[in-house]
Amino acid sequence: MQNSIGFIGGGHMTAAIVGGLKNNGYEQIMVSNRGQEKLATLVDRYGVTAARSNEELVSDCDIVILSVKPQILEAVLEPLKGPFIERKPLVISVAAGIRCASLRAWCGDDTSIVRSMPNTPSVIGEGVTGLFAFDGVSENQKSLVNGIFQAIGEIAWVENESDLDLVTALSGSGPAYFMLFVQSMIEAAVKRGMSASAAKTLALQTARGTAGMIAHSEKELPQMIEDMLLPGGTTEQAVAALRQHGVPSAIEAAVAAASERAAQLADELGA
Ligand SMILES: NC(=O)c1ccc[n+]([C@@H]2O[C@H](COP(=O)([O-])OP(=O)(O)OC[C@H]3O[C@@H](n4cnc5c(N)ncnc54)[C@H](OP(=O)(O)O)[C@@H]3O)[C@@H](O)[C@H]2O)c1
Structure with missing residues (x-):
């Protein structure tokens, strides 16, 4: 029998996960939300059960997702x-x-x-989720979690809770880095006379195709980059310009800034 999954909060992230779960055959999904409008949309679109209250949801579900x-x-x-201590959902x-320490203090x-x-x-089902299990989470519970987040993309477990700040800096904020990179490529081509739509198609499919190629290759990335750099060729010149303008160190600075900010925010929000 399937575990019942409840979401407290029926906003963007819940809608994304619920959509993925429904596509993967999950049926027993309950959602609670402050306003009725978003809840009604989720009920209409995905056939979830609307909880009358957060208390009812916690009492009814094997897994509770705080969203x-x-x-x-x-x-x-x-x-x-009280309901958490009584029902003991994951x-x-x-x-x-x-x-996790704050969550334990608040939930029991x-x-x-x-x-x-x-x-x-x-x-769009192409996400990636960083996951951390606090003390006492069983292998069976972890595989339930895998099933939930694999419904919206890939997953990666990290060993230390502090690694989640790095997850935030890599994949959480990462889409903005790639958008900036793609946008900069488009602007460079448009500045030199290409139409924006042709430039977008070329830059975007280059990003998509390269990601696929990296995923499928057995070579390590430094070797793949090296293989692209034919002496005297265009790519060699371009990559030399990127390095000269500090792109790798700019990316390192971006990851450092995001992870420091994530740790700061966690300190501000903690119990
Ligand atoms: N969006 C992302 O890409 C992303 C990525 C990583 C993590 N997250 C995390 O996901 C969580 C949700 O983010 P989101 O983007 O989905 O936010 P969101 O769209 O604002 O959704 C939050 C929902 O919570 C509901 N809510 C507020 N008070 C409530 C209460 N007392 N009981 C039940 N529901 C209540 C709100 O209802 P009303 O609008 O009706 O008030 C709203 O629908 C956040 O903690 C965020 O850090 C989001």
Whole structure:
């Protein structure tokens, strides 16, 4: 029998995960939301069950996914501690930056907790989710979590909770880095006279095709890059210009800035 999955919060991320779960044959899904409008849309589109309250959802579900904004999570959980302690569901938080110790303090000391950090391409089933299991989460519970997040893309478990700040910096904020890169390529071509639509097709499919090629290759990335650099060729000149203009160190600085900010936000939001 399938485990029942409940979402507290019926916004963007919940809609993305519910869409993926329905495509993968999950049936027992319940959602609670503050306003009725988004809840009604989820019921109409995906046939989820609307919970009458967060308390009802916690009491009814084997797995509870916390999907409200991090800033209000503590207040949302405060009246639910009793139902959590009684029902003992597996709790999966998608709330950015809320640490397991805070979640345990708010949901009860014995709660099994997994933190997840999905990213925005999840809305088209092409996301990637970083996952961390707190003490006491069983292998069986981890495989339930795998099933949920594989419905919206790939997954990667990290060993330390602090690695989630790096997940935020890599895949959480990462879509913006690639958008900036693709946009810069388009602008460079348009500046030199190409139509924006041709430039977009060329840049975008280059990004997509390269990602696929990296995924399928058995070679390591440094070797793949080296193989592209024929002496005296165009790519060699271009990559030399990218290095000269500091692109690799700019990317390192971006990852460092995002992970530091993620850790700061976690400190601000903690119990
Ligand atoms: N979007 C992303 O790409 C992304 C990526 C990684 C992690 N996350 C995390 O996912 C979580 C949700 O983000 P989101 O983008 O889906 O936000 P969102 O669209 O604003 O959804 C949050 C939902 O929570 C509902 N809500 C507020 N108070 C509630 C309460 N007391 N009980 C039940 N529901 C309540 C809101 O309802 P009303 O609108 O009706 O008030 C809203 O539908 C956040 O913690 C965020 O950090 C999001």
